[in-house]
Amino acid sequence: MTDAAIAEPPVSTPADPxxxxxxxxxxxxxxxxxHVILVLKGVSLTVPxxxxxxxxxxxxxxxxxxxxxxxxxxxSERGEVTKGRILYRGADVAAQDxxxxxxxxxxxxxxGRHCFEHLTVEENLLTGAYTRSNSADVKRDLEMVYEYFPRxxxxxxxxxxxxxxxEQQMCAIGRALMSRPETVLLDEPSMGLAPQLxxxxxxxxxxxxxxxxxxxxxAEQNTNVALRYAHYGYILENGRVVMDxxxxxxxxxxxxxxxxxxxxxxGRKSFRDVRSYRRRxxxxx
Amino acid sequence: xxxxLLNTIEVILNGLMTGVMYSLVALGFVLIFKxxxxxxxxxxxMSLFAALTLVGFQSGxxxxxxxxxxxxxxxxxxxxxxxxxxxxxxxALAVMVLFAIIVERLILxxxxxxxxxxxxxxxxxLAYFLEGFxxxxxxxxxxxxxxxxxxxxxxxxxxxxKTWAAEGSDYWGMYVDVLDVIAASVAICLVIALTxxxxxxxxxxxxRAVADDHQAALSVxxxxxxxxxxxxxxxxxxxxxxxxxxxxxxxxxxxLSLIALKALPVLMLGGFxxxxxxxxxxxxIGVGEKLFEFYVGPMVGGATENWFAYVLAxxxxxxxxxxxxxxxxxxxx
Numbered sequence: 234m235t236d237a238a239i240a241e242p243p244v245s246t247p248a249d250p251x252x253x254x255x256x257x258x259x260x261x262x263x264x265x266x267x268h269v270i271l272v273l274k275g276v277s278l279t280v281p282x283x284x285x286x287x288x289x290x291x292x293x294x295x296x297x298x299x300x301x302x303x304x305x306x307x308x309s310e311r312g313e314v315t316k317g318r319i320l321y322r323g324a325d326v327a328a329q330d331x332x333x334x335x336x337x338x339x340x341x342x343x344x345g346r347h348c349f350e351h352l353t354v355e356e357n358l359l360t361g362a363y364t365r366s367n368s369a370d371v372k373r374d375l376e377m378v379y380e381y382f383p384r385x386x387x388x389x390x391x392x393x394x395x396x397x398x399x400e401q402q403m404c405a406i407g408r409a410l411m412s413r414p415e416t417v418l419l420d421e422p423s424m425g426l427a428p429q430l431x432x433x434x435x436x437x438x439x440x441x442x443x444x445x446x447x448x449x450x451x452a453e454q455n456t457n458v459a460l461r462y463a464h465y466g467y468i469l470e471n472g473r474v475v476m477d478x479x480x481x482x483x484x485x486x487x488x489x490x491x492x493x494x495x496x497x498x499x500g501r502k503s504f505r506d507v508r509s510y511r512r513r514x515x516x517x518x
Numbered sequence: 519x520x521x522x523l524l525n526t527i528e529v530i531l532n533g534l535m536t537g538v539m540y541s542l543v544a545l546g547f548v549l550i551f552k553x554x555x556x557x558x559x560x561x562x563x564m565s566l567f568a569a570l571t572l573v574g575f576q577s578g579x580x581x582x583x584x585x586x587x588x589x590x591x592x593x594x595x596x597x598x599x600x601x602x603x604x605x606x607x608x609x610a611l612a613v614m615v616l617f618a619i620i621v622e623r624l625i626l627x628x629x630x631x632x633x634x635x636x637x638x639x640x641x642x643x644l645a646y647f648l649e650g651f652x653x654x655x656x657x658x659x660x661x662x663x664x665x666x667x668x669x670x671x672x673x674x675x676x677x678x679x680k681t682w683a684a685e686g687s688d689y690w691g692m693y694v695d696v697l698d699v700i701a702a703s704v705a706i707c708l709v710i711a712l713t714x715x716x717x718x719x720x721x722x723x724x725x726r727a728v729a730d731d732h733q734a735a736l737s738v739x740x741x742x743x744x745x746x747x748x749x750x751x752x753x754x755x756x757x758x759x760x761x762x763x764x765x766x767x768x769x770x771x772x773x774l775s776l777i778a779l780k781a782l783p784v785l786m787l788g789g790f791x792x793x794x795x796x797x798x799x800x801x802x803i804g805v806g807e808k809l810f811e812f813y814v815g816p817m818v819g820g821a822t823e824n825w826f827a828y829v830l831a832x833x834x835x836x837x838x839x840x841x842x843x844x845x846x847x848x849x850x851x
Contacts (some may be wrong), residue, residue, distance in 0.1 A: 307734055311631060335739030347734035349727045360727045363720065376647040408738060 256282040262317035274472040287463035294469040296452035304341035338415030346401040350394025361411030378407040419451040456493040528692040537804020543781040544796040553749035560645035578607035614754030628648020662763040665780035689713030699707035701763040783831035789841025
């Protein structure tokens with residue numbers, strides 16, 4: 234058990250000691266939708282510069298809400314950050330417009346792709362550069378995106394609505410990269426894709442992270458893949474962080490293995506053990 | 519050519535001209551519907567208001583003269599100068615842009631994420647408010663609009679077409695109203711400009727992006743509020759063009775707002791989401807109702823123009839509900 238790993242505060246366990254300064258700090262954030270539905274009950278996490286950080290958890294755990302609270306998209310869904318602070322490079326961004334976030338270099342790729350389906354793939358990518366004005370730079374970045382996603386170059390003149398799910402996911406990620414982001418909030422990139430394609434997309438995320446130095450914070454249900462590519466992970470349950478640690482440590486963790494990776498070396502556990510797991514959980518908030 | 523054939527051509531030509539006028543009104547609806555999913559009930563009244571403002575500026579009328587007179591007991595009505603048509607048009611356009619900004623600030627901003635039906639209701643309220651406001655601002659008397667555009671039949675066209683008929687037949691040439699031709703040309707220029715704008719500019723691309731998926735548009739940093747102002751300002755421009763063309767044709771009066779009713783069948787035919795659809799739909803309705811009136815009208819006692827468009831729209835609703843050019847719904851799982 235990695236109680237020791239958990240006990241360490243997240244700030245002091247950067248993904249990579251060389252690039253360890255925290256870029257994004259979410260502390261004790263509470264989110265309420267429609268003035269009544271409490272979704273996040275005090276979530277805290279830290280994203281180091283240049284790392285890939287994963288938020289894991291099941292349906293309704295609050296992964297998407299966490300990302301939307303950071304990017305500012307929450308407001309357009311009548312959600313509201315009622316407590317806590319979200320600091321991006323030291324500035325409080327909890328109340329910002331998504332457009333301000335994009336200008337700061339913080340952009341979200343939404344769950345379920347959300348491409349502009351009547352625009353061509355290339356127009357979709359160009360829309361990603363909406364907040365930028367230097368057209369020479371934009372043109373260069375378009376070529377960069379095509380280099381990472383050669384498939385998109387082949388389909389550049391097709392309407393995005395007629396491309397496949399994988400191509401749409403690539404298009405959505407490429408569109409976000411067109412804004413020259415410092416941090417990409419990537420929501421559920423594996424959704425509805427074949428395992429091989431998921432692997433391919435995570436490979437691209439990894440190479441963008443390594444070559445362009447883009448920081449990623451991704452929300453994933455596919456714990457297995459996410460923990461292989463991420464440096465650090467947080468596990469969310471019912472709007473709270475219940476566990477966090479280095480990806481490697483989480484992969485080895487008995488509870489994570491059992492509850493999220495579906496592996497167990499002791500056979501079936503009795504219900505009493507499950508309850509003891511619940512009791513053992515720490516509420517990090 | 520036989521006289522019958524020439525008559526048919528004349529009817530079609532006039533139908534096309536009328537149709538373009540319908541298209542102009544329908545265009546305003548399509549623009550706002552595409553960008554924000556709102557069916558803007560106030561589009562017809564916006565045309566009226568734009569036309570009133572144009573005439574008001576041109577004739578140097580004092581806005582709110584009645585109100586001022588009632589409150590202060592004065593008797594003011596005109597500044598005593600007149601404005602050239604082009605300047606008055608620019609001023610009216612500025613007023614329409616200002617109107618777009620006010621609508622965004624006072625209404626749209628507060629109704630973000632509400633159901634489309636609520637936004638629709640808001641535009642109904644806006645329509646009646648604007649009608650009353652226009653009345654208060656410029657008075658309710660019928661005004662003539664003189665933009666300096668030529669009016670009446672074209673003698674040249676009549677002379678040319680006279681020679682097309684067979685020798686010795688009793689044919690007097692075709693009647694085509696010059697104003698209609700001008701209106702049609704203006705409409706075509708407007709559509710070309712709008713198409714170029716939405717296809718090749720950054721803001722145009724953002725407009726289309728918002729129309730597709732406003733959440734995703736937000737996420738890449740497009741400001742919905744700015745896009746709404748742009749859309750309503752463009753709809754205001756279209757309303758101004760439609761209002762001034764209809765106003766020049768039939769005078770600026772409050773029944774002008776009812777031309778919006780003629781745009782509904784056009785939208786059903788052409789589709790609510792297609793600019794070319796609005797143009798072609800308008801022409802089909804124009805030509806269809808004129809031809810129907812010409813050939814079938816005499817058999818049923820005439821006055822078919824009043825209902826033909828709506829029946830045609832009904833038929834379309836049954837067989838092709840998204841209209842001729844409406845967006846096919848792209849969906850992939």
